[in-house]
Amino acid sequence: MTEEERRAWAYLSRVAEPPNPRVAALAETLGPVDAAERIRRRALTDAPLLKATEARHEMDxxxxxxxxxxxxxxxxxxxxxxxxxxxxxxxxxxxxxxxxxxxxxxxxxxxxxxxxxxxxxxxxxxxxxxxxxxxxxxxxxxxxxxxxxxxxxxxxxxxxxxxxxxxxxxxxxxxxxxxxxxxxxxxxxxxxxxxxxxxxxxxxxxxxxxxxxxxxxxxxxxxxxxxxxxxxxxxxxxxxxxxxxxxxxxxxxxxxxxxxxxxxxxxxxxxxxxxxxxxxxxxxxxxxxxxxxxxxxGRAGELATDPPRPRSDLDDLTPDELAVYEALPGRGSRSIDEIAVVAGWPVADVLGPLTMLDIKGLVTQDNGEWKLLRHRATGSP
Amino acid sequence: MTEEERRAWAYLSRVAEPPNPRVAALAETLGPVDAAERIRRRALTDAPLLKATEARHEMDxxxxxxxxxxxxxxxxxxxxxxxxxxxxxxxxxxxxxxxxxxxxxxxxxxxxxxxxxxxxxxxxxxxxxxxxxxxxxxxxxxxxxxxxxxxxxxxxxxxxxxxxxxxxxxxxxxxxxxxxxxxxxxxxxxxxxxxxxxxxxxxxxxxxxxxxxxxxxxxxxxxxxxxxxxxxxxxxxxxxxxxxxxxxxxxxxxxxxxxxxxxxxxxxxxxxxxxxxxxxxxxxxxxxxxxxxxxxxGRAGELATDPPRPRSDLDDLTPDELAVYEALPGRGSRSIDEIAVVAGWPVADVLGPLTMLDIKGLVTQDNGEWKLLRHRATGSP
Known part of the structure; x- marks a missing residue:
């Protein structure tokens, strides 16, 4: 940008309230120096442009x-x-x-x-x-x-x-x-x-x-x-x-x-x-x-990670395992028959999940009765 | 509901973990009393229903x-x-x-x-x-x-x-x-x-x-x-x-x-x-x-009202009036020519809005100079 162009842009930047598309179009057509000169001399045919620059055209x-x-x-x-x-x-x-x-x-x-x-x-x-x-x-x-x-x-x-x-x-x-x-x-x-x-x-x-x-x-x-x-x-x-x-x-x-x-x-x-x-x-x-x-x-692929979620030991249980787990009392123990009644399941269906819970270290057997291995956190899920 | 039916519903409500669609279907087909009786006596052909009610069918x-x-x-x-x-x-x-x-x-x-x-x-x-x-x-x-x-x-x-x-x-x-x-x-x-x-x-x-x-x-x-x-x-x-x-x-x-x-x-x-x-x-x-x-x-037509919006004297001004209003200084006064330059408008275009602002009681004229009638609240709109 020459110094003359720079002065012209500075003049154009003040002569009409920005943004003014007519000033921009004139500057693009004639270049900033000519555009500024025309506005200053009122050598314009565009009536709205004349009007938009009337009040300030003499301010330089x-x-x-x-x-x-x-x-x-x-x-x-x-x-x-x-x-x-x-x-x-x-x-x-x-x-x-x-x-x-x-x-x-x-x-x-x-x-x-x-x-x-x-x-x-x-x-x-x-x-x-x-x-x-x-x-x-x-x-x-x-x-x-x-x-x-x-x-x-x-x-x-x-x-x-x-x-x-x-x-x-x-x-x-x-x-x-x-x-x-x-x-x-x-x-x-x-x-x-x-x-x-x-x-x-x-x-x-x-x-x-x-x-x-x-x-x-x-x-x-x-x-x-x-x-x-x-x-x-x-x-x-x-x-x-x-x-x-x-x-x-x-x-x-x-x-x-x-x-x-x-x-x-x-x-x-x-x-x-x-x-x-x-x-x-x-x-x-x-x-x-x-x-x-x-x-x-960001760039494509800058994806947000999921917010951290608290985890529980019970998250990985199958629904069947969870149902059996929940059929055990918070304190004390229950026989398989009792677990079946609480869970509302046949005894035969309780055995599999109970074995899995045993393997996962969540329950234990004692004299034919089963109990939870850690204190149970009851509550609305 | 007879007392017998009531007892049957109470039985059915416990015999399987709710909701159980098979119990519901049986009760709908046979009525609650018969349905309860069949479940109690295991007189069922539906294997999943037999299973779902097995653990608790004897609990009455x-x-x-x-x-x-x-x-x-x-x-x-x-x-x-x-x-x-x-x-x-x-x-x-x-x-x-x-x-x-x-x-x-x-x-x-x-x-x-x-x-x-x-x-x-x-x-x-x-x-x-x-x-x-x-x-x-x-x-x-x-x-x-x-x-x-x-x-x-x-x-x-x-x-x-x-x-x-x-x-x-x-x-x-x-x-x-x-x-x-x-x-x-x-x-x-x-x-x-x-x-x-x-x-x-x-x-x-x-x-x-x-x-x-x-x-x-x-x-x-x-x-x-x-x-x-x-x-x-x-x-x-x-x-x-x-x-x-x-x-x-x-x-x-x-x-x-x-x-x-x-x-x-x-x-x-x-x-x-x-x-x-x-x-x-x-x-x-x-x-x-x-x-x-x-x-x-709610019922159709119970529509939420808009939350209350703070109002300003300037809300009802046209864009032209607002531009002229804003071309007046916070303190002191300006001539029409000065207002025109600040607003970036021809003098002829300033007069109309200025008169309207005068009528609306927002500006006043004093010795050919105009000023705001109340302290101006400048700020980002």
Missing amino acids: CAGNDLEILDRLGGRLIVEGDEEWPYLAFRSFAGVEKFSKPQAYAPLALWVVGPSSLSEVSERAAAIVGTRAATAYGEFATADLVAGLAERDVAIVSGGAYGIDGSAHRAALDCDGITVAVLACGLDVPYPSGHSALLHRVSRHGLLVSEYPPGMRPSRRQFLARNRLVAAVTCATVVVEAGVRSGAANTAAWARALGRNVCAVPGPITSASSVGCHVLIKNKAHLVTRAEEILELV | CAGNDLEILDRLGGRLIVEGDEEWPYLAFRSFAGVEKFSKPQAYAPLALWVVGPSSLSEVSERAAAIVGTRAATAYGEFATADLVAGLAERDVAIVSGGAYGIDGSAHRAALDCDGITVAVLACGLDVPYPSGHSALLHRVSRHGLLVSEYPPGMRPSRRQFLARNRLVAAVTCATVVVEAGVRSGAANTAAWARALGRNVCAVPGPITSASSVGCHVLIKNKAHLVTRAEEILELV
Whole structure:
């Protein structure tokens, strides 16, 4: 990218509210420099494009913006760059624009950090949730993130308070890669309480924004940001979400983009789990362990193992052996005739299973009476 | 039912391990008195039936059993009795016997309590779960049961420690109807710590057993009991269950019988919710409120309302109004030109939404500058 092109992209990234498919089309047709020049000179025939760029076409702070970016040690990336997650963004082509009018790839991304966006997006999970996180939600986030990070899954989130912050923090805490996609300029410390956290993310992972420096966040920018969080990951995991939540919006983007939607269940008594339960009812994957998320974001064959199951000596008994075993008293002993009556079987049928139980070391014979060899754990199976 | 028939049913109910379809078929063909007589005299041509009744055919404690039943104030019910839940038990006909060899209606039921089994089973939910219930599980049980009981849904469970006990207790606590289906005789205080609770159930609801008095519970009886819990209800709700749990068995019966299977989510950190999460992954209904269960067990049209959603003044704004609203600063004011630049819109397009916001009382004009009328709640939507 020449310096002239870089300035043109910076100008285009601010001149219309992103994502704007008309600006993107013009830049693709004419190249960024000509496209920027035409917009600046109002040399356009496309009325909606004229309108979309009217308010800001005279603002040219591209030089300034790039200076700030350089000071941050960041870079401006566009389609064609090695770091551009081309495959991830191609999914926008398949989304019905009527239901998702913002469903376009970004024009350019302002990024800072040592990771490559295209590389991380190949093995990444979005971990998102409510700002009103509970201690449970924060613990669950840390637990899932640790499990994913140790399997080299990048953790993408929105840098917000609550679950987002816990996700970034947990990833950093175990030397994982984490990506914060912002709804404001890279230099805007939002939320202010996370300025140190976001700085750490920019040093060890990646800060990403569709907005030029100085841009403050707004509602529509949060919504546009959520689409990028979903787009650069293979699965969106909602850890906690109230009945109204931005996390549900990210999940909706993930679904629209053909990504996996996951939600973590929680207590039905917690307002911060209501949104997760609604998602699960609406066919989100219920996930409880990092392995289950890995199965969705990892390579084919990275399958979750079954959770450990407690084992009992009685598991390997045949139904007949179990019935005879159960016909023996917890304490004391019984004759074969008595066992037959309790089991409700002919005496002849009791002998075989009883012999097997003897071989397996579960029963013993004493003066023609049989008894259990270990204390019996009665109870509902 | 004559006294002779009653004694015959009592005999038949003990002579083979229930459910035994051959005993049932014989009783249907010959009537209970003849069937009992043939079995007692071994006047049978059916070899499996001979075998199934061999061990106990000489035990005739029917008189004794009925005396105990009378002392308890109970009754022995069979198909044809008004109280027999004929429709509920008919579902067994549709179950593949290969996968569920016990899938038969009971031959007779020993019951005690003021409720009618057929009546309660028309509007009943099974609330079951682990004996290792947590405080969360007990609270969730009490909350769901209270909501169901106040809508006249009978609560059916297994009388066990943990969730079962909480369910019965919660139903009694709000004067609801509760039914305990036992895996032992009605006179057997099992589990012993629930003898007072089961007594209360027998006074205000119903105790039900397929087993004659004196029968101690066993593993296979618990499994057979679970099928009845599922059968006499429209939905089985598992509140808490470990990775191995009898509740999962009841849920499997519910599914096999075409009943609704529900599970309550819980913290992913709780071993007592693992089974519930597995059930939900396997297509059980995730339920969080009594209303959602009512939708499954109630009459057509008893639909759950949506959970309450917090409302905001901004909910009713059009996207254009919201964009203009958001282009105003949190503090201070902006000219129309400035608003246009921030919103990224032509000035002409800003005026309409701004006027609407003024009418709605959200913004005000002061010396040609506009400002918000109430403090703006910025934040991720």
